[in-house]
Amino acid sequence: MGSVVSVLRRHPAVVLALVVLAAVLALMVAGQGVVAQWLGTGFVVLVVLRTSVDMVRDVLRGHYGLDILAVVAMVATVAVGEHVAALIVVVMLTGGEALEEYAATRARAELTSLLARAPQVAHLVLGGSERQDGEPSVRDVPVEEVERGDLLLVRPGEVAPVDGELVGEEGTFDESSLTGESLPVTRGPGERVLSGAVNGHRAVTVRAVAVAADSQYQQILRLVESAEDAKAPTVRVADRFAVPFTVVSLLIAGVAWWASGDPVRFAEVLVLATPCPLLIAAPVAFLGGTSSAARSGIVVKGGATLEALARARSVAFDKTGTLSVGRPTLARVDAAPGFEADEVLRLAASAEQFSSHVLADGIMRAARDRGLRLGEGSGGQEHATHGVAATVEGRQVVVGKLAFVRETDPTAYPSGLGPGQTSVSVAVGGRFAGNLVLVDPLRPNAAATVGVLRGLGMQEVALLTGDQLATARSLGQEAGVDRIEAALLPEDKVRIVGQMAHRPVIMVGDGVNDAPVLAAADVGIAMGARGSTAASEAADVVITRDDIGKVVQAVDIGRHTYRVALRAIWLGVALSLGLMVVAALGYIPAVAGALTQELVDLAAILYALLALRPGTRHPEVLESAATDHPVAVGT
Numbered sequence: 001m002g003s004v005v006s007v008l009r010r011h012p013a014v015v016l017a018l019v020v021l022a023a024v025l026a027l028m029v030a031g032q033g034v035v036a037q038w039l040g041t042g043f044v045v046l047v048v049l050r051t052s053v054d055m056v057r058d059v060l061r062g063h064y065g066l067d068i069l070a071v072v073a074m075v076a077t078v079a080v081g082e083h084v085a086a087l088i089v090v091v092m093l094t095g096g097e098a099l100e101e102y103a104a105t106r107a108r109a110e111l112t113s114l115l116a117r118a119p120q121v122a123h124l125v126l127g128g129s130e131r132q133d134g135e136p137s138v139r140d141v142p143v144e145e146v147e148r149g150d151l152l153l154v155r156p157g158e159v160a161p162v163d164g165e166l167v168g169e170e171g172t173f174d175e176s177s178l179t180g181e182s183l184p185v186t187r188g189p190g191e192r193v194l195s196g197a198v199n200g201h202r203a204v205t206v207r208a209v210a211v212a213a214d215s216q217y218q219q220i221l222r223l224v225e226s227a228e229d230a231k232a233p234t235v236r237v238a239d240r241f242a243v244p245f246t247v248v249s250l251l252i253a254g255v256a257w258w259a260s261g262d263p264v265r266f267a268e269v270l271v272l273a274t275p276c277p278l279l280i281a282a283p284v285a286f287l288g289g290t291s292s293a294a295r296s297g298i299v300v301k302g303g304a305t306l307e308a309l310a311r312a313r314s315v316a317f318d319k320t321g322t323l324s325v326g327r328p329t330l331a332r333v334d335a336a337p338g339f340e341a342d343e344v345l346r347l348a349a350s351a352e353q354f355s356s357h358v359l360a361d362g363i364m365r366a367a368r369d370r371g372l373r374l375g376e377g378s379g380g381q382e383h384a385t386h387g388v389a390a391t392v393e394g395r396q397v398v399v400g401k402l403a404f405v406r407e408t409d410p411t412a413y414p415s416g417l418g419p420g421q422t423s424v425s426v427a428v429g430g431r432f433a434g435n436l437v438l439v440d441p442l443r444p445n446a447a448a449t450v451g452v453l454r455g456l457g458m459q460e461v462a463l464l465t466g467d468q469l470a471t472a473r474s475l476g477q478e479a480g481v482d483r484i485e486a487a488l489l490p491e492d493k494v495r496i497v498g499q500m501a502h503r504p505v506i507m508v509g510d511g512v513n514d515a516p517v518l519a520a521a522d523v524g525i526a527m528g529a530r531g532s533t534a535a536s537e538a539a540d541v542v543i544t545r546d547d548i549g550k551v552v553q554a555v556d557i558g559r560h561t562y563r564v565a566l567r568a569i570w571l572g573v574a575l576s577l578g579l580m581v582v583a584a585l586g587y588i589p590a591v592a593g594a595l596t597q598e599l600v601d602l603a604a605i606l607y608a609l610l611a612l613r614p615g616t617r618h619p620e621v622l623e624s625a626a627t628d629h630p631v632a633v634g635t
Contacts, residue, residue: 013094021087040083080267119161125151143212150208154199163215164206172200185361249273256584271593272579281568281604288611289561297545305540308523309558313502318509319465328440330366334415335434344434346372348426351397354380355388398427422471445549448620450480459502464493493517549621564611572604
């Protein structure tokens with residue numbers, strides 16, 4: 001109810017039109033017909049003038065929409081004294097716009113309740129004081145007021161508000177808000193904690209090394225905002241009918257006037273040409289579609305997104321956490337001659353203590369699971385997107401991509417990889433020591449999802465990932481995608497999606513690193529159950545269950561809704577045209593025409609409500625019942 005009131009507050013024209021209509025009807029009942037006509041006519045003229053300004057601006061931009069038909073209908077009905085019919089057109093015009101916004105507002109409200117995770121407040125540690133519970137005394141301040149060097153308390157389950165360095169004991173952090181990965185990472189004293197990372201089960205203290213505006217989280221959000229601003233506007237489905245319907249209506253009315261010689265006949269036809277079915281049927285259908293999607297764990301941000309889903313002809317997927325399960329584990333160690341597998345793993349894990357990469361935790365966890373003691377390292381340095389180098393027990397250890405390790409030993413060679421596997425190369429003391437092979441398997445229903453999407457008309461299915469080509473190729477081939485692009489940065493994904501030929505393009509991903517391309521795509525779908533707030537805010541659709549098969553359901557709901565909207569519009573147009581022909585022959589007076597037109601509106605609206613029904617069910621893409629339940633966001 002609150003969202004309805006909020007929308008009406010932003011659209012006072014709807015309330016004003018209803019008040020004027022009620023006042024006109026009351027005056028007519030009271031026998032004050034002249035006053036009622038002056039009031040109604042004056043109000044409609046004001047609306048016509050305001051709408052005409054917007055219409056001219058749209059026409060100058062090359063956009064011809066419903067405003068043309070609405071202005072013609074209002075002018076024609078006022079010209080023949082049918083001020084009540086004109087007021088009804090005003091109510092439908094303003095009400096249709098408000099209803100569309102209500103659908104978008106409702107979807108965003110549901111999304112906000114699930115994903116409101118962006119850090120807004122920081123706990124500033126006050127010097128020299130401690131509470132009785134052992135926790136330092138703090139003062140809450142807006143995150144924008146944090147300065148470099150400030151000590152901040154991050155409580156269990158909270159999001160790090162700015163980039164900082166860990167002070168005191170080590171802590172465990174979920175960096176899914178930055179990488180889209182669900183594996184937690186352990187940070188020691190002096191190590192970097194990025195904004196957007198979620199603290200584990202123990203309160204920690206960090207020293208701010210950047211203000212909010214310069215932190216990792218905000219930098220990516222700015223890239224999302226710029227990509228969002230570059231998005232082309234979507235034309236409403238009803239707008240495509242406006243000009244032809246207007247032309248046909250004027251033609252029928254003109255022929256009726258010419259054939260009968262009576263100008264009233266012209267008005268009688270145009271009373272039945274009011275664009276109410278166009279104005280209201282599509283918003284009602286799209287509202288039904290967003291409601292149907294929400295019940296299925298799919299949050300859709302507005303009717304334009306449903307229309308784009310219905311017309312989509314390409315889809316691109318991120319790999320880790322989207323097509324794959326997103327939980328890399330060690331499969332084997334391929335040690336080079338002269339090295340023992342456990343020693344290679346132990347030294348690599350020791351060096352990975354200095355890395356923030358998602359694979360580092362899997363390597364360290366594997367070493368601990370084997371009972372290996374990690375060595376103390378020094379001089380650790382992470383080379384972004386390449387790997388890490390550190391001195392461990394007096395030996396230089398280099399861990400990372402094969403090309404990075406080859407800079408130390410050109411004889412380093414790759415390991416054979418199976419589906420879903422990736423490798424991390426290791427050099428010890430200047431010599432190639434072997435490869436650690438990790439596996440992140442394909443989701444059980446990923447291949448079925450790709451197959452069904454192709455059957456639904458997707459002309460291109462792509463895999464876009466920052467991972468190495470060999471891993472991407474094996475997993476992409478297993479999933480059945482057409483195009484595989486690997487070793488990509490976020491800006492590379494934005495560029496590739498922008499260049500895809502078959503449009504509209506759907507992009508599916510998770511994590512802040514996917515947020516820019518989700519915003520730039522025609523339809524961005526975020527896997528919100530384990531993904532990041534930034535990705536979900538940037539996306540047009542958020543899937544709140546950890547199930548890639550929901551992508552198929554989102555497309556199907558979009559197509560079902562779009563079909564219902566089109567049929568509702570065609571129903572209204574067909575009935576209106578038929579009645580216009582009857583009116584052209586002189587059988588429907590203006591007042592009766594206005595009342596009859598409302599029955600046409602009702603028929604179109606009732607048909608549009610069919611969008612509330614679920615679309616086609618595709619059992620082949622559904623995961624088991626155990627994985628089809630809602631997952632708590634941010635876990």
